[in-house]
Amino acid sequence: MATKHALALLSLVLVTVWSWKFRGGLAWNTDKKGLIFNWHPILMVFSFVFLYGEAIVVYRFYGGSKAVKKTVHLSMLGLASILAVIGVWAAFRFHNESTPPIPNLYSLHSWLGLATLGGFFTQWLVGFVTFFYPGGAPQQRSYVLPWHVFFGLFLYALSIATAQLGILEKLTFLQTGKTIPRFGGEATLANLLGVVLAG
Amino acid sequence: MATKHALALLSLVLVTVWSWKFRGGLAWNTDKKGLIFNWHPILMVFSFVFLYGEAIVVYRFYGGSKAVKKTVHLSMLGLASILAVIGVWAAFRFHNESTPPIPNLYSLHSWLGLATLGGFFTQWLVGFVTFFYPGGAPQQRSYVLPWHVFFGLFLYALSIATAQLGILEKLTFLQTGKTIPRFGGEATLANLLGVVLAG
Ligand code: HEM
Ligand code: HEM
Ligand code: HEM
Numbered sequence: 296m297a298t299k300h301a302l303a304l305l306s307l308v309l310v311t312v313w314s315w316k317f318r319g320g321l322a323w324n325t326d327k328k329g330l331i332f333n334w335h336p337i338l339m340v341f342s343f344v345f346l347y348g349e350a351i352v353v354y355r356f357y358g359g360s361k362a363v364k365k366t367v368h369l370s371m372l373g374l375a376s377i378l379a380v381i382g383v384w385a386a387f388r389f390h391n392e393s394t395p396p397i398p399n400l401y402s403l404h405s406w407l408g409l410a411t412l413g414g415f416f417t418q419w420l421v422g423f424v425t426f427f428y429p430g431g432a433p434q435q436r437s438y439v440l441p442w443h444v445f446f447g448l449f450l451y452a453l454s455i456a457t458a459q460l461g462i463l464e465k466l467t468f469l470q471t472g473k474t475i476p477r478f479g480g481e482a483t484l485a486n487l488l489g490v491v492l493a494g
Numbered sequence: 495m496a497t498k499h500a501l502a503l504l505s506l507v508l509v510t511v512w513s514w515k516f517r518g519g520l521a522w523n524t525d526k527k528g529l530i531f532n533w534h535p536i537l538m539v540f541s542f543v544f545l546y547g548e549a550i551v552v553y554r555f556y557g558g559s560k561a562v563k564k565t566v567h568l569s570m571l572g573l574a575s576i577l578a579v580i581g582v583w584a585a586f587r588f589h590n591e592s593t594p595p596i597p598n599l600y601s602l603h604s605w606l607g608l609a610t611l612g613g614f615f616t617q618w619l620v621g622f623v624t625f626f627y628p629g630g631a632p633q634q635r636s637y638v639l640p641w642h643v644f645f646g647l648f649l650y651a652l653s654i655a656t657a658q659l660g661i662l663e664k665l666t667f668l669q670t671g672k673t674i675p676r677f678g679g680e681a682t683l684a685n686l687l688g689v690v691l692a693g
C-alpha cells in the first residue's frame with residue numbers, strides 16, 4: 296500500500312518534469328500552442344490517475360467515520376471530473392488552434408479517453424444518487440454496490456491504459472518527427488512514467 | 495460471458511483482417527519485411543488475448559473434471575507462451591532485417607511487452623510446480639493460489655494494455671508517415687480492435 300502511494304506520487308513528479316523541463320512548461324493564453332497542450336498530461340495524470348487512485352482506497356486505508364470517508368471519496372472524484380474536463384479541453388484547444396488545425400478524435404487514445412470520461416461521469420452520478428443524495432433504499436444500495444466497485448475498478452484500469460496510450464502517442468510524434476531521439480533522457484523519462492502507471 | 499467469448503473471437507477476426515487485407519498478408523521468408531512483422535499482431539492477439547482469456551475462465555465456465563480443466567488451463571497457457579515467443583521474434587526480425595535496421599526496445603509498448611512476457615513465464619512455471627508437478631503441499635497450494643489469481647488477472651490487464659499500445663503505435667507510424675489517412679477504413683478497423691480489446 297505504501298508502494299501504491301509512492302508510485303502515485305512518482306507518476307505526478309515524472310509527468311511534471313516531462314511537461315515542465317522537457318516540453319517547455321505550461322501556459323493558457325499563448326501563441327505556443329504546445330504549452331496549452333502541456334496542461335493535458337499533467338491534469339489527466341493528476342485527476343484520472345492520482346486523485347482517482349487515492350479516492351478509491353479511502354474506505355480501506357484511512358481512519359475516520361464512514362460519513363467522512365464517503366464525503367472525501369465523492370469530493371475527490373468530483374474534483375477529478377472537473378480537472379479531467381479542463382485537461383481534455385486543453386487537448387482540444389491545442390488541436391483546434393494549431394496552424395493548420397489538427398483533427399479531433401482520430402486516435403485509439405482519444406476514443407478510449409472519451410469512453411473513460413463518459414463512464415466516469417455516469418459512475419459518479421449513479422454513485423451520488425444511490426449512496427449520497429437522495430440515496431436509495433438499503434436493498435437498492437446493496438444491489439448497486441458490487442457493480443459500483445466492479446465498474447470503478449474497470450474504469451480505473453481503462454484510465455491507466457488510456458494514459459499510457461497518450462504517453463506513447465506523444466513520444467511517437469516527437470520521435471518520428473525527429474524532434475527527439477528514440478533513446479535519450481526524455482524518452483527514458485516518459486517510458487518510465489508509463490511503466491510506473493502500470494504498477 | 496457469452497459477450498466475453500464473442501469479443502475475444504471478434505478481436506481475432508479484426509486483427510486478421512487488418513494484417514491480411516490492409517497490411518498485405520503474412521510471410522516468413524521474404525524481402526518484404528513488413529510481411530514478417532504482420533505475424534506479430536496476429537500471434538500476440540491470438541496468444542496473449544484470445545488463448546489467455548479463454549484459459550483463465552476454463553475453471554468457471556466449462557464442464558468436466560477438475561483434473562481435465564487443470565490440464566486444459568496449463569496447456570492453453572503453455573501454447574500461448576510458445577506462440578507469444580514466435581510473435582515477439584517476428585517483431586525483432588522485422589527490426590533487425592529492415593534496411594536500415596530499426597533499433598530494438600525503445601518504446602513503452604516494447605518495455606511493457608517484455609515485462610508481460612517475463613511475468614507470464616514466471617507465472618506459468620510457479621503455477622506448474624505448485625499445482626501440477628511435483629505439486630506443493632496443500633497449505634503451500636492454498637497460500638500460492640490467491641497470488642496466482644491476482645497476478646494472473648494483473649498480467650492479463652497488462653497484456654491487453656500492451657496490445658492496445660502496439661495498435662496505436664503501428665497506426666501512428668502509418669499515419670504520420672502519410673501511408674494511410676487519419677480517418678479511413680484501416681484506421682477505423684484498428685481503433686475498433688483496440689476498443690474491442692478493452693471490453
Ligand atoms: C486517462 C487520462 C487521459 C484521457 C481521458 C485523455 C483523453 C484525451 C482525449 C479525449 C483526446 C482527444 C482530443 C482531441 O481529439 O482534440 C486526447 C488527446 C491527446 N492526448 Fe490524452 N488523455 C489522457 C491522458 C493523456 C496523457 C497522460 C498523455 C501524455 C502525453 C496524453 C496525450 C495526448 C495526445 C498526444 C493527444 C493528441 C493526439 C490525439 O488526439 O490522440 N493524454 N486525450
Ligand atoms: C467516478 C466516480 C466514482 C468511482 C470511480 C468510484 C469507485 C469506487 C470503488 C472502486 C469503490 C470500492 C472501494 C473499496 O473496495 O474499498 C467504491 C466504493 C464506494 N463508493 Fe464509490 N466511486 C465513485 C463515486 C461515488 C460517489 C459519488 C459516491 C457517493 C457517496 C460513492 C459511494 C461509494 C460507497 C458508499 C462505497 C462503498 C464503501 C464501502 O462500504 O466499502 N462513490 N467506489
Ligand atoms: C500483449 C501483446 C504484445 C506484446 C507482449 C508485444 C511485445 C512487443 C515487443 C517486445 C516488441 C519489441 C520488438 C523489438 O524491439 O524489436 C514489440 C514491437 C512492436 N509491436 Fe508488439 N506486442 C504485443 C502486441 C502488439 C500488437 C497487437 C500490435 C499491433 C499492431 C503490436 C505492434 C508492435 C509494433 C508496431 C512494434 C514495433 C515498434 C516497437 O518496438 O515498439 N504489438 N512488441
Ligand code: HEM
Nearest residue numbers: 550553554564568571614617618621622625626643646647
Ligand atoms: C501464465 C500462466 C498462467 C496464468 C496467467 C494463470 C492464471 C490463472 C487465473 C487468472 C486463475 C483464476 C481463475 C478463476 O478465478 O476461475 C487461475 C487459477 C488456477 N490456475 Fe492458473 N494460470 C497460469 C498457469 C497455471 C499453471 C501452469 C497451472 C498448473 C496446473 C495453474 C493452475 C491453476 C489452478 C489449480 C487454479 C485454481 C483453480 C480453482 O480451483 O479455481 N495455472 N490461473
Ligand SMILES: O=C1O[C@H]([C@@H](O)CO)C(O)=C1O
Nearest residue numbers: 624625626632635636637639
Ligand atoms: O492444486 C490445487 O490447489 C488449489 C487449492 O487446493 C489451493 O488451496 C486448487 O484449486 C487446486 O486444484
